[in-house]
Amino acid sequence: MQRFTQNVVAVIQAIPKGKVTSYGRVAALAGNPRGARQVSRYLHSLSEKYDLPWHRVVNAAGKISLPKGRGYEQQRALLEDEGVVFSGSRSIDFSVFLWEPVSHPDGQLMVPQP
DNA sequence: CTCGTGACTCCCG
DNA sequence: TCGGGAGCCACGA
Numbered sequence: 001m002q003r004f005t006q007n008v009v010a011v012i013q014a015i016p017k018g019k020v021t022s023y024g025r026v027a028a029l030a031g032n033p034r035g036a037r038q039v040s041r042y043l044h045s046l047s048e049k050y051d052l053p054w055h056r057v058v059n060a061a062g063k064i065s066l067p068k069g070r071g072y073e074q075q076r077a078l079l080e081d082e083g084v085v086f087s088g089s090r091s092i093d094f095s096v097f098l099w100e101p102v103s104h105p106d107g108q109l110m111v112p113q114p
Numbered sequence: 115c116t117c118g119t120g121a122c123t124c125c126c127g
Numbered sequence: 128t129c130g131g132g133a134g135c136c137a138c139g140a
Contacts, residue, residue, distance in 0.1 A: 002137080023122050034135050036122040041137070043121065057121080065121040075121090 004032050008042050015056045018082045019099035020092055022060045029101065040065070055079055056099070062092040 007030035015021055027035035039057070047054040055078040059065045066072040076086065087093050 005137080024124095027122085032136085034123090035137080037120060037135065038122095038137050040121045041119085045138090054121085059121080060123060067121085071121075 004030055004035060004038070005042060005046075007031055008035075008039055009046060009050050009052065012043070012052045012054070012057065013050070014101065015053055015099050017053075018084060018097070020056045020058050020062075020079065020084060020094075020097050021099045022062075023057060023065075024060055026057060058092060062094050062098075063090055 008026060011026050011029045023036040023039040024033070026039045027033060030039075032038070043052065043054040043057060046052060055075040058075075064072050064075050066075055079092070080086070084092055084097050
C-alpha cells in the first residue's frame with residue numbers, strides 16, 4: 001500500500017467524533033491536494049477493513065455526496081447521532097463542525113514528512 | 115501496458 | 128445561483 005493511501009486512512013481515523021471534513025482536505029492532509037477522488041474510493045473500499053468513520057467525510061460544500069437510498073440517509077443519521085447539525089436541511093455548517101487539525105507545537109496531526 | 119471509473123474540486127460563463 | 132467541463136490519480140480488469 002502506498003504512503004498516500006496509508007495517510008488517508010490515518011487522517012480519516014483522526015477525525016474526532018462530532019466533526020467532519022471534506023474529501024479534498026483529507027487528501028491534502030494526506031499529502032496530495034489533488035487526490036480528493038482517491039479519497040472517495042478509499043472510503044468505498046477500505047472503510048470496513050480499517051474501520052473508518054467514513055460518515056465524517058463530506059464534499060467541499062458541506063453536503064453528503066451519496067445519493068438518497070445509496071447511503072445518504074445512513075450517513076446523515078450517523079452524523080446527527082454525533083451532534084452534527086444539517087442547516088437548511090441539507091448542508092453542514094463548516095464554521096461549526098469542520099475539523100481543523102491546525103498546526104500545533106505538539107498537537108500536530110501525524111502527517112508524514114515530505 | 116492501456117483503459118475506464120469515480121461518495122471530488124476548481125474555474126468560468 | 129447553477130451547470131458544464133477539465134484536471135487529477137490510484138486501482139482493478
